[in-house]
Amino acid sequence: MMYSHGSGMGWLSLLLVALLVAPALTALFAFRPWAGGFQPWAGEFQPWPAESAERVLADRFAHGEIDADEYRQRLATLRSAAG
Numbered sequence: 001m002m003y004s005h006g007s008g009m010g011w012l013s014l015l016l017v018a019l020l021v022a023p024a025l026t027a028l029f030a031f032r033p034w035a036g037g038f039q040p041w042a043g044e045f046q047p048w049p050a051e052s053a054e055r056v057l058a059d060r061f062a063h064g065e066i067d068a069d070e071y072r073q074r075l076a077t078l079r080s081a082a083g
Contacts, residue, residue, distance in 0.1 A: 053078055 054075065061071040 057066075057071065057074055057078065060066050061068070066074070
């Protein structure tokens with residue numbers, strides 16, 4: 001019995017799929033406006049919003065990771081740095 005490994009079309013179709021999927025995934029993760037990162041239509045890097053840092057700090061306080069004094073101190077530092 002003779003078995004054939006095909007004509008190589010399997011590798012060609014795999015390469016074609018990789019060439020189509022890779023740019024789509026790159027575009028999805030590189031230009032994610034919901035994360036406050038690079039926004040092509042804005043033309044520049046947009047930093048993370050200050051309210052997200054305050055939200056993270058509030059969550060840490062709510063979960064008991066930091067106490068009230070540390071929360072107030074860090075919140076004052078965040079607000080003074082934001083200007």
